[in-house]
Amino acid sequence: MNLREIFESMEYGPAAEDDGPARAWLARHGGRFGHFIAGRFTEPGAAFASRNPATGEVLAELTQASEADVEAAVAAARAAQGRWARASGHERARHLYALARMVQKNARLFAVLETLDNGKPIRESRDIDVPLVARHFYYHAGMAQLAEAEFGGLEPVGVCGQIIPWNFPLLMLAWKVAPALAAGCTVVLKPAEYTSLSALLFAELAAEVGLPMGVLNIVTGDGAVGEMIVAHPDIDKIAFTGSTEVGRKIRQATAGSGKALTLELGGKSPYIVFDDADLDSAVEGLVDAIWFNQGQVCCAGSRLIVQEGVAERFHDKLRRRMGELRLGNPLDKCIDIGAIVDPVQLQRIERMVAGSAGEVFQPEISLPEGGCFFRPTLITGLEPADPLMQEEIFGPVLVSTTFRTPAEAVELANNSRYGLAASIWSENVNLALDVAPKLAAGVVWVNATNLFDAAAGFGGVRESGFGREGGWEGMHAYLKPARRARALAPLRPVPAPESPKPEEGIDRTPKLYIGGRQLRPDGGYSREVWSPRGRLLSMVPVANRKDVRNAVEAAAAAAGWARATGHLRAQIIYYIAENLAERTGEFAARIAAMTGASRAKAEAEVARAVERLFTWAAWADKHDGGVRGVPLRGVALAMNEPVGVIGAFCPDEAPLLGLVSVMAPAIAMGNRVVLVASEAYPLSAADLYQVLDTSDLPGGVVNILMGSHAELAPHLAGHLGVDAVWSFSSSDISGVIEREAAGNLKRTWVNHGRARDWMGPEGEGREFLRAATEVKTVWVPYGEG
């Protein structure tokens, strides 16, 4: 095209980024790569091809890791871990700082390599991915520097197995590696098999800037390698980002192993447009929501929920905007949408869209020859019941539905198994700030979308996973309490004596406590509770799975508790303490009778329980959120929200204090609980519900079951309406809880058979606060003028 013709057409023309330096790096390695273990590349072995999805060209041959490779990587990480953890925070900070500088100094090489390997537009890898990578290492250099001062009483989790996806290969490496290294962990990381190159470059350059060998190890390969890492006995923690399906398998595979786990999984994030929004800006936001990275973003705003009155106009604007998107060579600086990462993914997207019941719109923009490309797509006229409204497509496909009222918008938004992110568009600050806390999501953007920063936590609820990356909360994914807990001996109910004495007096049989009412167990069975001296203390009901169901329903119905003010919650918890203190003698006598403890010891337990109630009443209005220092004119609020409905198996050994220690932090933070009382000594729980009944606690906030922990564990942990399960039981149920929790990927906090001193500081503290809350990050950019 000559200049005169261009003058007429005013087309943009090609503007390709030079890929010479990236190709030179590949060539320097002969186009073949081994793993990066203990500071150097291993010899390339059994190979698989890594392709450029925009052209299908093979970029390099990578090595499929064997068991021996994984073993070597874990051994290297283990060997390095002690010294790395013992290094001063400052020393680790210097290394992380060097990594940040290294990324900046090689920014364009990383960006081009990423685009070649992944197919994302160079603008994104250059302006978003790589700068965020550098930012993440800078931020966590600071975390390492502050480690001794700010993370007292905690220690690194140990050796971490990290498995990351192909959509943001280098950025996900940064999200995983930076906090792990800052905390003093060492890493075995497996990049996705489609996109391993930037991780290998990173590891090579990290060694060059002096990262000690073994601190960061990279093994390449497919899901089988991931499985080896997940199953490896010498790995202390698994951090995974990827599909919900694989996340669920990892949850099952690690169940009962004692491995710590964080999962950042899929989503179907709502994008809510109210009729008072700046519609053009909301349309532009969608470009960043669903056509960013070809829609291959876990938190992509993929579910448009638009107010009926403006829906038609909004869709018109959107369709016009879609026609201006440029799709093509990802290395072209003038491209909005690059290539889908692999033909397998492309076919999946094509299949899902082909099956849609809605009205499918794709602009008539040209597709390049060859390569994996898919046009931006809008599907309107869908109802929540349509599968495409529920299932993650993971491509440049937006589905849309309408709503009438803010309440309906929230209901539609939350009508999902996922809970990763959400966007709200409205010029009304009252509306936006009212809706944000009501959304089931770990991240909410107000009048924006896909904003990320190292200082702001990112992560989901429901089947989008658990754990946060970024911010102070992200560090806790790589830290654990520094204490050596002794094994917890199983504590069984006192067996019936050989020749029981007949009871005198009026029969008094406690019931289950569900929804603020005392109910007989569904199964109609009770069992006897004997004192160590052979006296029949009482009968207790035996709860079954239907009682679990009823208790969870009652807890779910008491959702108003989450909205009660911290002040009100504090008052009620103080009132419980007051009423309990009033009955100290009675409670102490019961504890002594059940456990055989001395009267003094039993009274101490009651006194400590009262004190603990005071502690959590104190916290009820003091677990403040934060405003995070993100580089934006606006605020990123870190809001501590209740987890929801928490099921908890209470400690057997401290019948009153244990139950109170579990119940109080949960309800102080606004959760509703289903407590399974000490199996060995259940009567204190039955005594306590009388106290609860007289303390203005709304029905359903606390529900108490009695029965066999082992029998109830799978039902409570498997219940899809329960948001978290805790266990401090002396029964061996940690494994079954973690396994059953995989169903809806609820959070778990279990003891793995380790004891906790309920009388001491271990029985309370920030560990409980963290378990009882979810951090929701609400981004509110602002500005006028």
Next chain:
Amino acid sequence: MATELPGRQATGAATDGGAGDGAGARLPQLHDARNPGTDLDLDWVMSAQANTSAIERRAATLPARRTVKKAHQAAWLLKAVTLIDLTTLSGDDTPGRVRRLCAKARRPVRDDLLEALGMGPVTVGAVCVYHEMVPVAVEALAGSGIPVAAVSTGFPAGLSPFRLRVAEIGESVAAGAREIDIVISRRHVLTGNWRALYDELREFRAACGEAHMKAILATGELGSLRNVARASLVAMMAGADFIKTSTGKEAVNATLPVSLVMLRAIRDYFERTGYRVGYKPAGGISKAKDALNYLALLREELGRRWMEPDLFRFGASSLLGDIERQLEHHVTGRYSAAWRHPMG
């Protein structure tokens, strides 16, 4: 672009001064029917929203999303030249100064550069002066087809007596100005008196007669982007042929965020009425790269049709010099110097 819109019949009139001899690369253009304006629709005006931070993000990322290189860049820069309202608005303007500017307007780029680029002659979009300089400019541009634009209505503050402001338009039109750059009463925007703004602009438009009215909103003084959006709509409802950002005399003049808001308002007006209104960012656009960013924004938001002098102008005085240097760099591969290009 939605095709079912009620597009108006083109009049078939050629570009000012005709497309033939001398116009060279100025391709024949069809003018759309002028925007006659509409009744004041306050519901529409008040429904306009502009989220500042979202708009700033869009404006900030656009230059990284769109770029033109090599021949495309040269062609775009040449296009930018044809879209310039070459402007002098100084208290010390003299006939000699204006004649020099007009000569530059006729021949904004050195012939040898145009030849090397394979292009015929080009001219700028218009010459923009104060009323007193209109006759000189009209004379100096005779036969070139380049229109003279006059700033008017008590430019830049717009606070002279209303009667005189209206009369000033008539005087400039009578003196041969074919475009009148009027300034709005900012106070009407700042007090939310949209009716007063509309009525004032209606009278200005009537006074313009056949001359085209370019409504200067002085966006740097309107307080918020929301006000910019609303004032843009009112100006178009009142019959503006162009909406223009600034006088060049405000503390803040044209910016990409302001432009985004005004372009979206223009699109909104077109989608609802079928009339295309032009856009003129003015003040502070002095680099070739800036011009490319504005053109990319224009193309993205309004499309190719708007990238012609009847629908887009740069109000600029020093932009041309930077573009000339870039064009010479494109031709020779060497960075250029200001003194190699004839001054205007």
